[in-house]
Amino acid sequence: MSILVDHVTYLYETGTPLEHKALDEVCLEIKDGQFVGIIGHTGSGKSTLMQHLNGLLKAHSGHIYLDGEDIDAPGYPKKKLRSQVGLVFQYPEHQLFEVDVFTDVCFGPKNLGLPKEEVEERVRKALLQVGIPEEYWKQSPFEISGGQKRRVAIAGVLAMQPGVLILDEPTAGLDPKGRREILDQIKKLQTQTGMTVLLVSHSMEDVAEYVDRIVVMNRGKILLDGAPKEVFCHVEELEGVGLAAPQMTYVMRALRKRGFDVDEDAITVEEAAAGILRALS
Amino acid sequence: MGIIRALDVVYEYLKRDDDGNVTGSIRAVDGVSLDVAPGDFIAILGHNGSGKSTLAKHMNAILTPTEGCVWVDGKDTRSEEEVWDIRRSAGMVFQNPDNQIIGQVVEEDVGFGPENMGVPTKEIWERVEESLKAVGIYELRKASPNKLSGGQKQRVSIAGVLAMHPKCIVLDEPTAMLDPNGRKEVIRAVRALNDVEGITIILITHYMEEIVHADKVFVMDHGEIAMQGTPREIFSQVEKLKELRLDVPQVTLLAYELQQRGVALPDGILTIEELVEEIGRLKECQS
Amino acid sequence: MLRDITIGQYYQTDSVIHRLDPRVKLAGTLLFIVSLFFFQNIGGYLAAALFLALVIRLSKVPFRYIVRGMRAILFVLLITVTFNLFLTPGRTLVELFGGHVRITYEGLKMAFFIALRLAFLIVGSSIMTLTTTPNHLTDGLERALRPLKVFKAPVHEVAMMMSIALRFIPLLLEETDKIMKAQMARGADFESGNLIQRAKAMVPILVPLFICAFRRAADLAMAMEARCYRGGEGRTKMKPLVYGRADYLAYFLLAVYTVGSIFIGRL
Structure with a gap:
């Protein structure tokens, strides 16, 4: 599914002295099947923007189009919108509530009013897609590990079979291996299904290797937008808003400064190693 | 003798089924011994579920060992008369800042510990002021904790412990819920306390960048200490760390990859400067 | 909201x-x-x-x-x-x-x-x-009700409970908001249906809310103990009245x- 955000503005604490723009005339186009990282620190407006995409928040001005249709137009089916744009929030603890994993994942598709067989079929598929093997399905969602809770939460949204999947900080609080496993799983899911995926994060290094495109937000506006390599060329701008490029970018810059003939746009350790080897030989 | 000493510590908790019958026991900490010298900056690493948090809670007498012994400033944590002295010498900062701030105003929260200890009013104010200044949030003293950023909240928690004048501060994953800026703020504050005030720091984390400056690192796995040494010694064992579900800083990983492909670099490179320096030296040798 | x-x-x-x-x-x-x-x-x-x-x-x-x-x-x-x-x-x-x-x-x-x-x-x-400030208010109440201590009324404890409750109300409201949104993103509907259906629709909010609240309470109790809290006995005041x-x-x-x-x- 494609998304078009057209001059969207959203105000917080309207009518008080604390009124401020959480989103300021944001324009953004996301093509079908893209894997996009949305980066910004706390309060940059990234989560606010995501909540507009499935209608949880309504823009004060501007429009949002999903596959060309205005989601705020009268008569646009709100319920369908929520299932079409699947939003997984940061803390799985905020959504898990059923007696076992399987029943919990059923909640979403059941709300869509699907017949029982189809609900269960979708749930089985979703749980396998996120890598939760069958032996966990009858366990309580409160007694599994943090990484598994996160997967079950993602499955809970995936089972509604959305065209767009938005993940808000899916790796927060996980250990390094857990972070990697979740991101690998999401990448795999994205390649297999061709779904449009938006990954919201404040960690550049986490998303850099995975996404096709990075959108950097700051103070309710889009600061940078492009392929990871393009975005990381703007090290000064990133640092100016309290973000950083991946460590490898800094290594390559430092080497260049010392007179090495290396490309500055290496992001992963692999690329950096290859570049350095070339320069040394 | 060290400020914190653990000898063959075992901590077991019982697993129960739905009816409350004991079905087995889990050893969260399994035979850990360590000795922390005053003024040290110690880091304890480990993946989620490795037992590092359970161990941390032994250093403040929140938990007491099932077997073995823990001494804080020479006092046995199992002794009930000394438990308040122990908690005064070893302060503790937890993961979620929202769940440890009691006061409705920053300064009132920082004063909570000294109030509990029965410190006279005038001295509480002095302690609150110096603690807030030490972590760099004195200007926020009248603010409501709910209005602060994650990094600021966590510094309030640290100031709250600092006001109790501890000899040692144990921080249990203080940065796990923060964004990169917040993490930097907190680590900077903690390092300053260690450098300037000479307070012993025990930092529990799974972020590798945070432990580069530690004096000594313990890596935990399955309730045991799997590795120990200086950051350089630890990070030179890239394969072993990966087995333990941990990462190494990307620079160290890059140096390791280059080594694997025949570039003659020393083990355990920790910073970008070191790496660039070493590569530069190689190039000079070549030419 | x-x-x-x-x-x-x-x-x-x-x-x-x-x-x-x-x-x-x-x-x-x-x-x-x-x-x-x-x-x-x-x-x-x-x-x-x-x-x-x-x-x-x-x-x-x-x-x-x-x-x-x-x-x-x-x-x-x-x-x-x-x-x-x-x-x-x-x-x-x-x-x-x-x-x-x-x-x-x-x-x-x-x-x-x-x-x-x-x-x-x-x-x-x-x-x-x-x-x-709620703390100040509970301080005031605690002082004003101090005579009741003669009858063994837990004046300090009640005051402490009140001040903690007040501190956590905004946090729990924010948490409720987040939970509602998370469930709405899964197609939950809190606005339509009869009274019984609506009451049933609250379950997916209440369960996570209670679990989070209990978790907070346990964490807070531990943090207070770690900071040497042991009731009103022997406590001094930073801001005595x-x-x-x-x-x-x-x-x-x-x-x-x-x-x-x-x-x-x-x-």
Whole structure:
């Protein structure tokens, strides 16, 4: 599914002295099947923007189009919108509530009013897609590990079979291996299904290797937008808003400064190693 | 003798089924011994579920060992008369800042510990002021904790412990819920306390960048200490760390990859400067 | 939105009223409320309005902010006014629906005064919570209720519980908001259906909310113990309550107001 955000503005604490723009005339186009990282620190407006995409928040001005249709137009089916744009929030603890994993994942598709067989079929598929093997399905969602809770939460949204999947900080609080496993799983899911995926994060290094495109937000506006390599060329701008490029970018810059003939746009350790080897030989 | 000493510590908790019958026991900490010298900056690493948090809670007498012994400033944590002295010498900062701030105003929260200890009013104010200044949030003293950023909240928690004048501060994953800026703020504050005030720091984390400056690192796995040494010694064992579900800083990983492909670099490179320096030296040798 | 509720939320600024001893403010609120029930004519209400206006002015809390908090109880206010307007017997002013519903002169008067009394009551007590931090307030209560300790009443414990509850209300409201959104993103519907269906729809909110709240409580208890908390015994105060000259003056003005307004109100 494609998304078009057209001059969207959203105000917080309207009518008080604390009124401020959480989103300021944001324009953004996301093509079908893209894997996009949305980066910004706390309060940059990234989560606010995501909540507009499935209608949880309504823009004060501007429009949002999903596959060309205005989601705020009268008569646009709100319920369908929520299932079409699947939003997984940061803390799985905020959504898990059923007696076992399987029943919990059923909640979403059941709300869509699907017949029982189809609900269960979708749930089985979703749980396998996120890598939760069958032996966990009858366990309580409160007694599994943090990484598994996160997967079950993602499955809970995936089972509604959305065209767009938005993940808000899916790796927060996980250990390094857990972070990697979740991101690998999401990448795999994205390649297999061709779904449009938006990954919201404040960690550049986490998303850099995975996404096709990075959108950097700051103070309710889009600061940078492009392929990871393009975005990381703007090290000064990133640092100016309290973000950083991946460590490898800094290594390559430092080497260049010392007179090495290396490309500055290496992001992963692999690329950096290859570049350095070339320069040394 | 060290400020914190653990000898063959075992901590077991019982697993129960739905009816409350004991079905087995889990050893969260399994035979850990360590000795922390005053003024040290110690880091304890480990993946989620490795037992590092359970161990941390032994250093403040929140938990007491099932077997073995823990001494804080020479006092046995199992002794009930000394438990308040122990908690005064070893302060503790937890993961979620929202769940440890009691006061409705920053300064009132920082004063909570000294109030509990029965410190006279005038001295509480002095302690609150110096603690807030030490972590760099004195200007926020009248603010409501709910209005602060994650990094600021966590510094309030640290100031709250600092006001109790501890000899040692144990921080249990203080940065796990923060964004990169917040993490930097907190680590900077903690390092300053260690450098300037000479307070012993025990930092529990799974972020590798945070432990580069530690004096000594313990890596935990399955309730045991799997590795120990200086950051350089630890990070030179890239394969072993990966087995333990941990990462190494990307620079160290890059140096390791280059080594694997025949570039003659020393083990355990920790910073970008070191790496660039070493590569530069190689190039000079070549030419 | 839940976050918009401002009743009782401390408004941070520096004013004479903010600096008053919480015991003065507690006594003041109590006396003000009591005075409202003595009035029999408009004069008393005028005196109360003047007093309230003066206090609001001195407190530096914007009037708009106070009014915004009132919105939440507008519904209760309307119901009370309606009941009094239509159900008070007396001289008929207007007849509606062929005499089935009557508005009486007494009803109109009663509804007017009840509305005033309720509005004053709420504004009056919200001034207290707007200008006093919950901790300060519980300190005041703890001190004021200290004599009850003789009867082994757990005054300190209750005060501590209150102050913790107040500290966590905004956090839990925010958490509820997040949970609702997370479940709405899974197609949950809280707005349609009959009463039973709606009650059932609350389960996916309440379960995570309770689990999170218990988790918080356990964490907090541990953090308090780690900071040497062991009840009220042997505790000192960072901000002990000491009456200053402004407090005595405030007590004096309160006495003048109470006697004066009741005198005017019953002329």
